[in-house]
Amino acid sequence: MAKLSDVAKKAGVSVTTVSRVINNYGSLSEKTKNAVFTAMHELNYQPNSLARSLQGKQTKLVGVIFPSITNPFYAELIADIEDKLFKNGYKVILCNANENAEKELSYLRMLTANQVDGIIVGTHSNEIKEYQTMDLPVVSFDRTLGTKIPTISSDNFQGAQLATQELVDSGANNIYFIGKTHLGSAKNPTDLREKGFAKTLEQNSLKPHYLDLDNDLSNNIKKMKIRDFLTNTPTVDGIFTSDDFTALLVMEVAQSLKIDVPKNLKVIGFDGTQLIQSFHPELSTIAQPIQDIAELLIGTLDERINQHKEFENAKLVLPNRLIKSNSTQK
Amino acid sequence: MAKLSDVAKKAGVSVTTVSRVINNYGSLSEKTKNAVFTAMHELNYQPNSLARSLQGKQTKLVGVIFPSITNPFYAELIADIEDKLFKNGYKVILCNANENAEKELSYLRMLTANQVDGIIVGTHSNEIKEYQTMDLPVVSFDRTLGTKIPTISSDNFQGAQLATQELVDSGANNIYFIGKTHLGSAKNPTDLREKGFAKTLEQNSLKPHYLDLDNDLSNNIKKMKIRDFLTNTPTVDGIFTSDDFTALLVMEVAQSLKIDVPKNLKVIGFDGTQLIQSFHPELSTIAQPIQDIAELLIGTLDERINQHKEFENAKLVLPNRLIKSNSTQK
């Protein structure tokens, strides 16, 4: 691998000069510039970014930590983040935390050891205190990590309101929320979906009902629980699920039980990924603004990295959008 | 950020000694070891991997280049790769090539500039010659990049045979392949699916039929083409698609046309991702051994990186597995 001094020798100049033309600063004559450029080409020279960063230059590396990459919502968000970061000259170190706090912590150390310029986190383990004490720029998606760390999210409360109101408007009276319920705690921004649900029903003088369904359960067990529920609760006529997957499961089970969706049961999900929308356009859902989220995450991180902007209890919230489709048809 | 010399000062030893305990070599007395460890803890010391790698040490960074991360097949493969690399102490630089040769090339430069220890590629642009001239360990998924670069893939030919035979066995006679067809060229390993299809039908004295469907088309256009095809080709009774997505589209369109699957039309896909299997268990498909592929990719890369093993025209092929389900029921 050719290095700076090789280029310098070949071009008949000093290393400084080569460094200058690479970084394009100071005064250079056209002649030397050209000499250096040709030397660089001939040697197929690539600057070693390790050596560069060692002087305090940015590494242009950003750690991106998410709980899963196979979940289409995260996949689409990560894809957007990667693409936008690339356009800004950054590379992504992908950290798939896998709901594993130990792995996440280990990644955190690796990232600081690698001198990343910043970190984008979207995981949900609350055990990791390190984020607060790190002096690295961090931005978070949908999770409160500390007062200094800005949190970007979509408006889960408003989204849930949209969804619930859609169920009411389509004629449902006996409406259930299906998902992981944390009635009361609301540490997780996502719990706001529950609150928005309850609030909207209250405003419509209806009673909220819940079916707790842990996210960690296997699909088969979820299906079984949903089947159980639907069989024993013939009164239910509207369901708001915590995510599109669960909504799909509900629709599948309903079909197998010959329950007509949307005639006898309205269903609405949450997330609105392109993947699920393209294969199940019949599903009404709340679409999170994935592109905007990615943009805001990166914009905010950029402000922290390049303008050293400080944040204090910043919660940046983007509006959600209702996708009205067949599963909530009147 | 504390550095080696800080630790040395605090522990009352030289930097050499600290370096020795970090890397655990040379002879150290227990006493100094302990002194250094406590100093490290107190300062919350993290070695700077940039400085380390500058001496020629490995960066423990691997570039992972794929055409898409939102496609569940790649998402699941990347997730497996990431997890296994992590267990081996490597970090992943995620490169989403997006079917964009320019971006891919640019990433390639970035990766070499960052001194990655190796690269795993799964993209399909044939324009990039750089792979062959790089002296970096590269392994490829499902794509021939050059004689020195080992190619790992599942057995597309055998998979297609399994799929096609399943259609025949379930009683279909008038069988179509739907997907991007490249009749004859077979540069892409994936084209072997077409060959396996043709071969199997020949063995069963049946004639192969094709519906060319470009992957780049939007879902709506694909659906339209499929609808057209099914409407105008009432004789078709078996369909093998190039991937599960297309199979799902076929089933959706068939349903809307009141064509009974599997009674009047057998359908089988390819890929067998967990995601699609969990939401469409009724789809028969060929499951690629994603975990094994990931393992083999990493194992091979590891041989190249750490044992400097050379490969010449290596094609490592893993068997596929038939998932027999409702869509090909007799």
Add this chain to the structure above:
DNA sequence: TTGAAAGCGCTAACAT
């Protein structure tokens, strides 16, 4: 068992 010092490839202050 420990330390001094050279140097990895680059940048940037300081000279000229």
Add this chain to the structure above:
DNA sequence: ATGTTAGCGCTTTCAA
């Protein structure tokens, strides 16, 4: 307009 040189934080010979 160009060059000399001192580091960045670490590893590693070589010497003690």
